[in-house]
Amino acid sequence: MTSVRYIAIFIIFIVYHSSVQSQEGSGKFCIDAEPLCGSGLFFYPNTSGFNLAENGPDYGCLFLALNPAWFYFQIDQPGDIQLQIEQSTVLGNIPDLDVDFILFGPFTDPRSPCISDLNADKIKDCSFEVDFVEYVNLANTIAGEYYLLLITNFSLDSGFITVTQTAGEATTNCILVEEPIVMESQACTDVIQTLNASTANATHYQWYQEDDEGNFIEIYSEGTAFLDVSHEGIYKAEARNTSNVVIEHYQFNFSFLDSSPLEINAEVVSNTFIEENNIEVTILDDSNDIYDYSIDDGPWQQESIFNNVSMGEHQISVMNSTGCRIGSTRITVMDYPLYFTPNGDGFNDTWAITGQDDLQATVAIFDRYGKLIKQILPNSSGWDGTYNGTQMPTSDYWFIVSYIEPRDGLRKQFQAHFTLKR
Structure with a gap:
C-alpha cells in the first residue's frame, strides 16, 4: 500500500x-x-x-x-x-x-x-x-x-x-444489465390500473416507482406479481426466485388516456308523422377516432343512425375507441299513438302527441262528424276521452296538429286519426 x-x-x-x-x-x-x-x-x-x-x-x-x-x-x-x-x-x-x-x-x-x-x-x-x-x-x-x-x-x-x-x-x-421488458400501460383517468409482472419460476416480486429526480424508489407491494397504480409514471418490477435472484425485470410506462366527455348532437332526420322515425348522431369533436353508438343503454353499434325509433324521449350515448371518452344526450321523437284506453288502469289512459312541447305544436281533436272535441296545447297532459265531463264512446277520432318542423323551421300541419277503446 x-x-x-x-x-x-x-x-x-x-x-x-x-x-x-x-x-x-x-x-x-x-x-x-x-x-x-x-x-x-x-x-x-x-x-x-x-x-x-x-x-x-x-x-x-x-x-x-x-x-x-x-x-x-x-x-x-x-x-x-x-x-x-x-x-x-x-x-x-x-x-x-x-x-x-x-x-x-x-x-x-x-x-x-x-x-x-x-x-x-x-x-x-x-x-x-x-x-x-x-x-x-x-x-x-x-x-x-x-x-x-x-x-x-x-x-x-x-x-x-x-x-x-x-x-x-x-x-x-x-x-x-439486460434491457428490461418494456410494457406500455394505459387507463382512463381516475381508473386504477393493475400492472402484471407474472413470471414463470418466480416466487416473489419487488416493485419500484420513478421519482421526480429519475431515481427508482421501492414500493411496498406484499411481494406479489401485481401492482395497482393510480398515478402516471414509470414503474419497474423484479421477479425473483427462491434464492432472491432476479430472474426477470420489467418496466411499465403507465399513462392516462384522454377521458374528457364527448360533445355530441342527435337529431331526427325523418319527416315528422310521415316516415319512420330515424335519429342521426354527430360528434362535435375534432379528434379522428372510431366511435360506437347506443340508444337507451342498448347494444353498441358502429352506425351513427338509429332507424325506426319509437316515439318519446330517448338517451343517445357515444363511446370512443378507448372506451374512455363517453358522451350522451337526450332527444324526444314526436309521434302519436294509434289508440288509447281511458279505463283508469294507469295504462294509455290519455292521448297526446309525444314531443308536442318541443315542436311548439297545438292539436285539435274532432269526432267523425267534424265536431271539435278537444284542443291540446303545449304542456298539456293530453285528452282523457271526455267531452264536457261525458265519456266519449269507442270510435275513431281525427286530429289536426300545427307544428314547427325541426328539420327546416317551417310551420306545417298534419292530419290523421286514432282510436279510442273502451
Whole structure:
C-alpha cells in the first residue's frame, strides 16, 4: 500500500460516454450504482481529473477515493469469485494507469445500504496499491446476495477501465444489465390500473416507482406479481426466485388516456308523422377516432343512425375507441299513438302527441262528424276521452296538429286519426 498520497477537495460534474453491456461508469454516487455482470468482460471510459467520492461511506484502505464509479452485482450461482480490474490509456493496450477499489457486502438490495450501511463491517475487499491491475476476491458467496463495488481512478488521467471475471465458480446475475421488458400501460383517468409482472419460476416480486429526480424508489407491494397504480409514471418490477435472484425485470410506462366527455348532437332526420322515425348522431369533436353508438343503454353499434325509433324521449350515448371518452344526450321523437284506453288502469289512459312541447305544436281533436272535441296545447297532459265531463264512446277520432318542423323551421300541419277503446 502506498504511504503518501495527497488530499484535496475539488468537486466538479462529469459527463460520461456509453460503453458495452449498458454500464457507463457514471454512478458517481452509491445510490446511482450501475449493475455489473462479471461473468464476461466489460469496459467503460473512466472519470479523469480530481473528483472526490461522496462523504458518508467508510472507504477503508482508500486513502483518497478519486474519480469514483459505483457498481453493484447480485450473486446467481454461489461460491468463490474473482474479478480483475485494469486501467489503460488506450482501450485494449497494456494497463498503464493506477486503479483502486473497495468492495462492500453482502446486502439484500443494492440501494438501501447507500444510506447508512457502508461501514467497516461491510468491507469485503479493498486495495490502494500503486497497481495498474487489481483483483477483487470474494469467497463463499450465497445466491441472492448483493455487493457494492467502488472503482476509483487515482491516476487522474483519462483512459478506460476494464473488468473481467478471471476465477471462481460463482456467477453474477447478468439479467441486471439486460434491457428490461418494456410494457406500455394505459387507463382512463381516475381508473386504477393493475400492472402484471407474472413470471414463470418466480416466487416473489419487488416493485419500484420513478421519482421526480429519475431515481427508482421501492414500493411496498406484499411481494406479489401485481401492482395497482393510480398515478402516471414509470414503474419497474423484479421477479425473483427462491434464492432472491432476479430472474426477470420489467418496466411499465403507465399513462392516462384522454377521458374528457364527448360533445355530441342527435337529431331526427325523418319527416315528422310521415316516415319512420330515424335519429342521426354527430360528434362535435375534432379528434379522428372510431366511435360506437347506443340508444337507451342498448347494444353498441358502429352506425351513427338509429332507424325506426319509437316515439318519446330517448338517451343517445357515444363511446370512443378507448372506451374512455363517453358522451350522451337526450332527444324526444314526436309521434302519436294509434289508440288509447281511458279505463283508469294507469295504462294509455290519455292521448297526446309525444314531443308536442318541443315542436311548439297545438292539436285539435274532432269526432267523425267534424265536431271539435278537444284542443291540446303545449304542456298539456293530453285528452282523457271526455267531452264536457261525458265519456266519449269507442270510435275513431281525427286530429289536426300545427307544428314547427325541426328539420327546416317551417310551420306545417298534419292530419290523421286514432282510436279510442273502451
